[in-house]
Amino acid sequence: MTYADNTRGELPSFVSHLECSRSGERYPAGELHNLSDGGFPLLVRYDLDRLGAAVDKQALLERTSDLWRYREFLPVTRAENIVSLGEVTTPLISLSRIAASRGANRIDVKDEGRLPTGSFKARGVAVALSMAKELGVRSVAMPTNGNAGAALSAYASRAGMKSYVFCPGDTPEINIAETGIQGAEVFRVNGLINDCGKIVGEGKAPTGWFDFSTLKEPYRIEGKKTMGLELAEQLGWSVPDVIFYPTGGGTGLIGMWKAFAELEHIGWLGKKRPRMVAVQAEGCAPIVKAFEEGRETAELWENAHTVAAGIRVPVAIGDFLILQAVRESDGFAITVSDEAIEAGRTEVAGQEGLLLCPEGAATYAAYLKSLDEGRVSADDHAVLFNCATGLKYPLPRYGAELNLAQPVDFASMVR
Numbered sequence: 001m002t003y004a005d006n007t008r009g010e011l012p013s014f015v016s017h018l019e020c021s022r023s024g025e026r027y028p029a030g031e032l033h034n035l036s037d038g039g040f041p042l043l044v045r046y047d048l049d050r051l052g053a054a055v056d057k058q059a060l061l062e063r064t065s066d067l068w069r070y071r072e073f074l075p076v077t078r079a080e081n082i083v084s085l086g087e088v089t090t091p092l093i094s095l096s097r098i099a100a101s102r103g104a105n106r107i108d109v110k111d112e113g114r115l116p117t118g119s120f121k122a123r124g125v126a127v128a129l130s131m132a133k134e135l136g137v138r139s140v141a142m143p144t145n146g147n148a149g150a151a152l153s154a155y156a157s158r159a160g161m162k163s164y165v166f167c168p169g170d171t172p173e174i175n176i177a178e179t180g181i182q183g184a185e186v187f188r189v190n191g192l193i194n195d196c197g198k199i200v201g202e203g204k205a206p207t208g209w210f211d212f213s214t215l216k217e218p219y220r221i222e223g224k225k226t227m228g229l230e231l232a233e234q235l236g237w238s239v240p241d242v243i244f245y246p247t248g249g250g251t252g253l254i255g256m257w258k259a260f261a262e263l264e265h266i267g268w269l270g271k272k273r274p275r276m277v278a279v280q281a282e283g284c285a286p287i288v289k290a291f292e293e294g295r296e297t298a299e300l301w302e303n304a305h306t307v308a309a310g311i312r313v314p315v316a317i318g319d320f321l322i323l324q325a326v327r328e329s330d331g332f333a334i335t336v337s338d339e340a341i342e343a344g345r346t347e348v349a350g351q352e353g354l355l356l357c358p359e360g361a362a363t364y365a366a367y368l369k370s371l372d373e374g375r376v377s378a379d380d381h382a383v384l385f386n387c388a389t390g391l392k393y394p395l396p397r398y399g400a401e402l403n404l405a406q407p408v409d410f411a412s413m414v415r
């Protein structure tokens, strides 16, 4: 049973208002919102003094091990509105053999592939769709590179809502199929995710659907924020030295940064922050380019391509928030090649038994590159985010042929 199955009625709620992430302008909670009037993402603000007084770490330990254990930090006000498929706490898996062979202190992978629909998109969508239900939304639409659409489809069906998902035509087939079978109307668009986003925006008036695009509604960040809450709790209310995050729209990076600030405000974390490293692919690196050029916002990346579909995002509406978090944390932004992504996936799977998704493998490749370049130290405790199960992605063909008509040559098998 999930938390939602066992609970009814009012939840402890500490949301004070929503705030434009650019101007600081305030908007009332309890109403549907997309972007601020200025066209920027809205952030959910809480009465943190009251929140801090209402939760204690000891009581948390007795709760179900899912993201709703952090309900005081979340915006949903009534339990019946929670739409859940069992958003489990994801494990930290240490790459101890690899760390030992590279002389590194500690490398952990936060394995988000264990979540419903096989990716961390479930965190954001679970919270945002619960809020949509609370605020009376009946149908939702979203552009996606795959995993977000799959999560939206699943949670919308669970909530009894209609969903519409638009993805680039070359989105991995498994994502299109899972999205379709879970109930969404799914469309293949001969363009990139920003082209799909345009369709969703233009469709709002004629269809009445609610625009669920990344950061265009305030609550997916809150769901993704639970990665930061969870990580800090798993580390005994402390943070690692450095976090490598595969950055597309940046929701997770922005969300974790917000989580750490909220935890510091209520006294559960000290001043120390992890250095936040935004990882992108060489073939689509608008944030890295902006970081290196010292800009506050990023430019559209032309001809975006990479095997890591989840980070093929040529333009991110939260670019300035990603760049702010990276800089405030004394972190950096870095690219990796598709070859390094593939090699990283093979190495971690073969040596540690952990099959990463290409985006997760990108964080591993970025970690190695950063270590080589001296941008992180072997003494650092590094956390890499594996955002989806590796099983959702095409894999190379393995398996030598054995012919039953001939004797089996065991000697040649053993290596």
Ligand SMILES: *Cc1c(COP(=O)(O)O)cnc(C)c1O
Binding pocket: 119, 121, 147, 148, 214, 246, 247, 248, 249, 250, 251, 252, 253, 310, 311, 357, 359, 360, 387, 388
């Ligand atoms: C969506 C996605 C990302 C990027 O996440 P953001 O928080 O939007 O930057 C990375 N990896 C995978 C597998 C994804 O599905």
